[in-house]
Amino acid sequence: MKAIQSLSSKILAAFIVLVGISHHANAQKTMLDKIVAKVGDEYILYSDIKNQELSLLQNNVAIESGMDCEILEGLMYEALLTHQAVIDSVEVGDEVVNQEMESRLNMIAAQMPDGIKGLETFYGKSVAQIKAEFFEIIKKRMQAERMKDEITSGVDVTPKEVKTFYNNLPKDSIPYINSKVSVAQIVLYPELTEEDRQKAFDKIKASRERVTNGDISFKMEAFNTSDDPGSKTQGGSLGWQTRGTMVPEFEAELFKLEKGEISPIFETQFGYHYIQMIERKGDNYHVRHVLVSPQTDRNALVACKVKLDSIYNAINKGEISFEEAANIFTEDENGKGKGGKIINPYSGDYKWDLQNINEIDPSMSRFVDMLNVNDYSKPSLYDNYMEQKSGVRIVKLLDKTKPHLANLKDDYQLIQMAALAKKKQEVIDKWIQNKINANYIWVEDAYISKCTFKYGWITTGS
Structure with a gap:
C-alpha cells in the first residue's frame, strides 16, 4: 500500500x-x-x-x-x-x-x-x-x-486501530484484490505393493546398467527414463544446489561421490534414484539424476476410486458431511483434521490466488471454473506433482471472491x-x-x- x-x-x-x-x-x-x-x-x-x-x-x-x-x-x-x-x-x-x-x-x-x-x-x-x-x-x-x-x-x-487505519486511507491507496478461492479436498491413494516397488527397482537397475556399461549417455538415459519432470528435459541435471536443498537421503549419497562418479541405487520418498556428480565446491554441488517412481497397479487405482465413490454417495445422501468425511478418510496429511482445506503456504491462510494454487496444482482452475461455491466434484484422477504420485479425489469449492477493492469484511488480514x-x-x-x-x-x-x-x-x- x-x-x-x-x-x-x-x-x-x-x-x-x-x-x-x-x-x-x-x-x-x-x-x-x-x-x-x-x-x-x-x-x-x-x-x-x-x-x-x-x-x-x-x-x-x-x-x-x-x-x-x-x-x-x-x-x-x-x-x-x-x-x-x-x-x-x-x-x-x-x-x-x-x-x-x-x-x-x-x-x-x-x-x-x-x-x-x-x-x-x-x-x-x-x-x-x-x-x-x-x-x-x-x-x-x-x-x-x-x-x-x-x-x-x-x-x-x-x-479498532485496523478500522481507523483503513478509514484514513486515501482512495487511490486502497489496493485492488484479485479473485481468491478457498478449496478443500478428499484424497485417496492406492497402496503400493512390494510388487509395485520391485518393478520400479528392476526398471532403475536396468537403467543404471545401461549407463555404467556405456550403452547410453547419462543425459539421454535421464531424458528417456526419469520420472522427474523438472530435470529429465535437462538430461537429469538439477543445476547448482547447496547442502540442505534436497531430502537427506539424496544428499547423503551425493556427498560420497567424486567428480564423474555414479552412485548406487537408493530410495527416497519420491522413489528410486541414482546420481552422477558433475562438480562440487564445498557445500555447493551440481549433479544429474534418474528417478523411477513406483507406480500402483491399475486395479489398485480402480479399487481406490470405488472406495471414494462410496464416500461421495454417502455425502450426497447426507449420511456424512464433506468436512467429516475429509477428516476421517483423506490421505492428504495437510488437510486431515481441517475438513480437507488446502492451506496456502504463501500466506498461511486458506485463501488462494488462482495463479498461486495452479503452480502447485495445475488442474485446480478446472474445478474452480466448473463448481459453484459449496459444490463438490465427482471423484476423479489426481496427479500429485509435489509428491510424484497418483490417486483419486473429490474437490469442494468453499469460497470464491470477485475482484474488488480491499475491504474490512473480505480482506481483514x-x-x-x-x-x-x-x-x-x-x-x-x-x-x-x-x-x-x-x-x-x-x-x-x-x-x-x-x-x-x-x-x-x-x-x-x-
Whole structure:
C-alpha cells in the first residue's frame, strides 16, 4: 500500500538486493573512495552509494535526480541499527551468517551462465575467498535486521486501530484484490505393493546398467527414463544446489561421490534414484539424476476410486458431511483434521490466488471454473506433482471472491498487516530520531547542502 511505504523501508529493501554485492569488488577497483558520513562508529563510503546505484540499475530501476540522497539515508539508517546492535549486544551467530552467505551466493550463481564457476570467474577469486570478503558485510546487514525486529517486537494493532487505519486511507491507496478461492479436498491413494516397488527397482537397475556399461549417455538415459519432470528435459541435471536443498537421503549419497562418479541405487520418498556428480565446491554441488517412481497397479487405482465413490454417495445422501468425511478418510496429511482445506503456504491462510494454487496444482482452475461455491466434484484422477504420485479425489469449492477493492469484511488480514506495518514504522521513526540525538552523526557538507532528509540527521552537528 502506498500509504504505508516509507523511504527507509524501500531503501533498505533495495540496499540488500543481492546483486549489489556482486558489483562491490569491481566497483572498488575503479572509483576514488572517501568517507561521506559517519553514524556512531560506522562509516559510510562514497563507493557504498555508487554500489547501490549499480545494484538498482542491474534490477532495472532508473536512477533519478536525488536518488543518491535517498540511498545515503538508507545506508545511514542501517548504520544506526548496526551501531546500536553492537551496544545492545544483539548477536548473529557465524553459522547463521554462513547459511545466509551460501543462499545469497547461490542466487547470484544461478544467474551466471556457468553457475559457481562463472561466479568465481567474475570475481577472479575462489568461493572461499568471496565468502571471506563479504562475511562482515552480510553479518552487519543481518545484525541491522535483527535490531529492527527487536525494536518492533512488542508492537501490535487492535481491531479498532485496523478500522481507523483503513478509514484514513486515501482512495487511490486502497489496493485492488484479485479473485481468491478457498478449496478443500478428499484424497485417496492406492497402496503400493512390494510388487509395485520391485518393478520400479528392476526398471532403475536396468537403467543404471545401461549407463555404467556405456550403452547410453547419462543425459539421454535421464531424458528417456526419469520420472522427474523438472530435470529429465535437462538430461537429469538439477543445476547448482547447496547442502540442505534436497531430502537427506539424496544428499547423503551425493556427498560420497567424486567428480564423474555414479552412485548406487537408493530410495527416497519420491522413489528410486541414482546420481552422477558433475562438480562440487564445498557445500555447493551440481549433479544429474534418474528417478523411477513406483507406480500402483491399475486395479489398485480402480479399487481406490470405488472406495471414494462410496464416500461421495454417502455425502450426497447426507449420511456424512464433506468436512467429516475429509477428516476421517483423506490421505492428504495437510488437510486431515481441517475438513480437507488446502492451506496456502504463501500466506498461511486458506485463501488462494488462482495463479498461486495452479503452480502447485495445475488442474485446480478446472474445478474452480466448473463448481459453484459449496459444490463438490465427482471423484476423479489426481496427479500429485509435489509428491510424484497418483490417486483419486473429490474437490469442494468453499469460497470464491470477485475482484474488488480491499475491504474490512473480505480482506481483514491484509489490512491488519498493513496497519501493523505502519505502526511499526512509526515506532522505528521515533527510535531513529531518539538515537540520532544520542549519537555522533557526521555528514559531508556536499550532501548537507543538496539533500533533504526524512530524519534530522544533521541537527546534532557535523
